Amino acid sequence: MSLPSQGRSKDDVFAALEAARAQDFPWRDGKLFALVFDGGRDVEEVGKKAFMAYLSENGLDPTAFPSLRQFENELVGIARKHLGGDERVVGNFTSGGTESIMLAVKTARDAFRAAHPEVDTPELIAPITAHAAFHKAAHYLGVKLVPSPVHPETFRADAAAMAALVNERTMMVVASAASYAHGVIDPVEEIAALAQARGLYCHVDGCMGGWVLPYFKRLGAPVPDFDFRVPGVTSMSMDFHKYALCPKGASVVLYRDEALRQHQLFACSEWTGYTMINNTIQSSKSGGPMAAAWAVLNYVGDEGYLAFAKELLGARDALVSGIEQIEGLRLMGRPEMSLLAFTSDEVDVFVLCDELKAQGWMVQPQLRFGPSQENIHLSINPSNTKWVGAFLSALAETVAKLRASGRGIERPIAAAEAIAAQVRSDTTGEGVRALVSALAGSDGGAPGEMAPINGLLNALPSDVQSRLLIAFVGAMFTPKADV
Numbered sequence: 001m002s003l004p005s006q007g008r009s010k011d012d013v014f015a016a017l018e019a020a021r022a023q024d025f026p027w028r029d030g031k032l033f034a035l036v037f038d039g040g041r042d043v044e045e046v047g048k049k050a051f052m053a054y055l056s057e058n059g060l061d062p063t064a065f066p067s068l069r070q071f072e073n074e075l076v077g078i079a080r081k082h083l084g085g086d087e088r089v090v091g092n093f094t095s096g097g098t099e100s101i102m103l104a105v106k107t108a109r110d111a112f113r114a115a116h117p118e119v120d121t122p123e124l125i126a127p128i129t130a131h132a133a134f135h136k137a138a139h140y141l142g143v144k145l146v147p148s149p150v151h152p153e154t155f156r157a158d159a160a161a162m163a164a165l166v167n168e169r170t171m172m173v174v175a176s177a178a179s180y181a182h183g184v185i186d187p188v189e190e191i192a193a194l195a196q197a198r199g200l201y202c203h204v205d206g207c208m209g210g211w212v213l214p215y216f217k218r219l220g221a222p223v224p225d226f227d228f229r230v231p232g233v234t235s236m237s238m239d240f241h242k243y244a245l246c247p248k249g250a251s252v253v254l255y256r257d258e259a260l261r262q263h264q265l266f267a268c269s270e271w272t273g274y275t276m277i278n279n280t281i282q283s284s285k286s287g288g289p290m291a292a293a294w295a296v297l298n299y300v301g302d303e304g305y306l307a308f309a310k311e312l313l314g315a316r317d318a319l320v321s322g323i324e325q326i327e328g329l330r331l332m333g334r335p336e337m338s339l340l341a342f343t344s345d346e347v348d349v350f351v352l353c354d355e356l357k358a359q360g361w362m363v364q365p366q367l368r369f370g371p372s373q374e375n376i377h378l379s380i381n382p383s384n385t386k387w388v389g390a391f392l393s394a395l396a397e398t399v400a401k402l403r404a405s406g407r408g409i410e411r412p413i414a415a416a417e418a419i420a421a422q423v424r425s426d427t428t429g430e431g432v433r434a435l436v437s438a439l440a441g442s443d444g445g446a447p448g449e450m451a452p453i454n455g456l457l458n459a460l461p462s463d464v465q466s467r468l469l470i471a472f473v474g475a476m477f478t479p480k481a482d483v
């Protein structure tokens with residue numbers, strides 16, 4: 001691809017953008033159980049209009065755009081109240097859960113280093129169910145993530161196991177409310193008490209649950225305290241672009257007080273340009289996501305979110321009981337969120353994903369890890385709720401068909417062993433790249449049938465998985481050669 005020498009017409013440009021969409025999953029139909037948190041056309045319109053209205057304004061300079069500072073402070077004010085924080089709780093608007101988590105880990109690291117300059121590599125104890133963003137933060141920030149086991153049936157963090165991993169290098173413990181994979185809430189009170197007793201920071205990841213769990217609680221669902229009401233919780237993350245149904249690029253990170261948040265902020269006057277003051281990772285920063293989040297929250301309002309939560313809770317309960325009635329399927333843990341995971345000991349869940357996709361349903365495969373065997377994840381969003389019955393029927397029929405076929409579960413152990421040996425002996429990366437292009441097809445795109453690849457990845461040890469996945473990503477993001 002090269003730049004056209006003459007600019008193309010607007011019509012031509014927009015037609016090309018629309019045509020490209022034909023490759024994408026039609027999320028508005030409501031058959032996608034992940035990735036897009038769709039509150040319907042009306043909420044979408046409000047978010048997009050506000051996004052466009054502030055797209056060009058730049059959060060880099062709050063003295064030029066006090067409007068954005070106002071939106072940010074108001075959003076943080078709403079968030080801290082929602083999460084049981086008092087007036088001392090402060091925070092910032094960020095681009096997503098990953099940025100919120102990255103900042104919380106960086107803040108704890110810098111606060112910990114100030115008190116413990118002798119520790120080279122501070123440690124972060126995270127249950128194996130904590131979001132991959134904590135691994136990414138540790139990887140970027142020179143922190144060591146110490147994984148902690150979870151209960152093999154409830155998939156909740158084990159506070160005693162976390163306590164046993166604390167040492168003089170430990171800076172932070174993590175709890176999820178709720179966890180992504182299984183939608184369960186970790187024992188936040190126990191984990192925060194451990195943090196308090198040992199002088200550690202305690203981050204509660206409420207990216208998924210922070211917004212919706214307080215509504216579930218008001219609707220009578222059993223939701224334990226998981227937020228700033230719990231003594232010892234020092235920071236939290238909560239995504240507006242998930243269950244607050246805002247356009248993407250919208251999350252918040254909160255801290256117990258300003259003394260801790262200070263370690264997040266960055267200012268620089270040691271160069272020849274403008275005095276830079278940055279509250280988050282981005283510097284030039286579109287006002288779009290912030291204005292959109294502000295608009296959607298104010299448009300939907302408390303009663304509106306309560307109504308959405310009621311729909312989600314109803315759909316979650318119907319899916320849970322429906323899945324429990326399908327012979328051959330098994331729910332994993334007791335989902336406390338509108339997120340759930342189920343597995344099977346009879347049919348291949350990766351084949352099941354492909355079969356459902358062929359029928360127009362998109363669900364998320366999750367590879368085995370620790371006590372969590374390979375499974376299928378659903379993040380339920382409002383656009384899914386009308387399809388619960390139809391989805392359960394399709395699921396039941398497909399499972400029955402796969403059971404009747406006697407196809408069973410593919411376990412490519414021998415292939416995985418051969419590949420693991422090949423990958424581990426490849427020092428240059430050439431062999432891994434060749435292997436990946438053979439698996440994925442020459443253009444590096446994701447193939448239609450994913451079951452063979454998921455089955456293979458699932459059978460590989462995690463160091464080999466990572467090397468293959470990184471080669472996959474590299475291949476996917478390599479422009480085609482000009483012809």
Ligand SMILES: *Cc1c(COP(=O)(O)O)cnc(C)c1O
Pocket residue numbers: 095096097098099101131133176178179180205206207208239251
């Ligand atoms: C989505 C999610 C994240 C990461 O958020 P992004 O917005 O994708 O960066 C972190 N934690 C949990 C529990 C999540 O569900």
